[in-house]
Amino acid sequence: MNKEEYKKLVKQMSPKEPKLRNAIVAFLAGGSVGFIGEVIVRILMESFSLAKVDAYAWLAFIIILFATFMTAIGKFDNIVEKAKCGLIIPTTGFAHSVQSAAIDYKKDGLVTGIGANVFKLAGSVIIYGIISAFFLVLLKVVLYG
């Protein structure tokens, strides 16, 4: 059996991802994050009389606190595994990737473990976010002054 045949066989044998179910779960989970976020923003605006911009900033803070804590106590991995993009695309995914990398590499020490590895996954979000934002700002300056 050559490599190509082997690959074909593996593809046939490996279980098919239930795409429709994944999509529905991602929709419901992602929607719930947005819904809960909206509830938190309303509570912050009405109970603490925050401006809308500040309420959104607090919301980002609360989401990250929640996601890092749940990941640290080991409750979040299973949920992300099930909800997939429903929790990866919201800010929860960003916080989850940093926290899980930190806790996985803790055994390698403070500098070579945690320090070197926390942004292994979230680093690309920061890098490409900054690169794209920077050049778009330049483009805007060149086009519109």
Added chain:
Amino acid sequence: MYLKAFIFSGIVCLICQIVLDNTKLTPGHITSAVTVIGAILSFLGIYDKLISWAGAGATVLIANFGHMLYSAGVEGYADSGFLGIFSNLLCKSGIAIVSVIVFSFVFTLLFKAKD
């Protein structure tokens, strides 16, 4: 508004899930792409409209990270010119970066890995 938030963030996650399942891209590729798309939508002036339509449904997404970077960069240029882009770019999204570093560091010291 609650329903709009649910529908908007749900649909974005749904699209990303379909892309994830039908291509060879990893979740890392998709989150990076969504961040860049957020910056582009912000550049086109669409993201502000999305936030006023869907509220938190748009701000909970990682695309909002790109939007905050871009809008902070534009404000920095307006305030203090070219160097202002550099000094200001992270000032809004700094909340996300700093809080994720602080929390993950503290929690990592407090909790053990579960295997």
